[in-house]
Amino acid sequence: MKNIIVAEAQGFCWGVRRALDIVDQHGAVSILGDLIHNKQVVSQLEKKGKKVIHEVTGEEGTPIVITAHGTDIKNFRLLEDLEMRVVDTTCPLVSKIYEVGHQLESEGYQILIIGDRNHVEVKGIASRMKDPIVVNDEAELVAVKLPSKVGVISQSTFSQQKFDKLVALIAQSVDNLKINNTICAPTKKRQLAAEELAKKVDIMVVVGGFHSSNTKKLHAMAQQHVESHHIETKSDLAAEWFLGKQEIGIIAGASTADWIIEEVCSQIREFGDQ
Ligand code: SF4
The missing domain is CATH 3.40.1010.20 (4-hydroxy-3-methylbut-2-enyl diphosphate reductase, catalytic domain)
Structure with missing residues (x-):
């Protein structure tokens, strides 16, 4: 047996559940990107009139949903310019990463994001920082020249093990290093x-x-x-x-x-x- x-x-994590609940409270909406990375759930949403779009044209005729991962700040500006209604389901734990990054910048740290530069969440974080360095692995890390004052933040879903390894390597070449482990709970x-x-x-x-x-x-x-x-x-x-x-x-x-x-x-x- x-x-x-x-x-x-x-x-579902707390942030995804929250995003789905918010979307459920609305009728027809256009979701910018996958609300969650799960084809089966996305196709169920589509059956309820929630269509997925990959760019904003202004012709949608529905409110635009920002997913739990957040999005590039440029998309918010575009939506504002187009005077479109926004349903923002960005996970508060992702918004917290923006805050932590801004705080580090205000203290004069060069932001280094540990995460996948092609992931929508990382794109959203990076778009809010001033020329951030983004590294996903050791190969990417050795390819960048680090300044002497670096503030580290990470993608919320990054591997804790990989994060620890990368931080140990960064510490070898940075004098003034401030680490904020923003992998979510x-x-x-x-x-x-x-x-x-x-x-x-x-x-x-x-x-x-x-x-x-x-x-x-x-x-x-x-x-x-x-x-x-x-x-x-x-x-x-x-x-x-x-x-x-x-x-x-x-x-x-x-x-x-x-x-x-x-x-x-x-x-x-x-x-x-x-
Ligand atoms: S930050 Fe964490 S809790 Fe929020 S959506 Fe991402 S994985 Fe879920």
């Missing part, structure tokens, strides 16, 4: 849960959008300890993964709906009975 253990910290909790669970099971299944930054990090974390598979839905599961495995760990990224996790668990139970 297989034992399926679902991590305590899983499913739900992400830290989830990463810890993934690690703890991965240490005690025979296989991990990490559920979440293939483009979801936080889900990819959970998968990478789990892989350090045990065989792990990143899936989006139950249809990505393969029965042979579970042959001879008794303890099965499940964790989901911040954009994964509870019903998707439940379907995954049911499918694995069905495999067990075959």
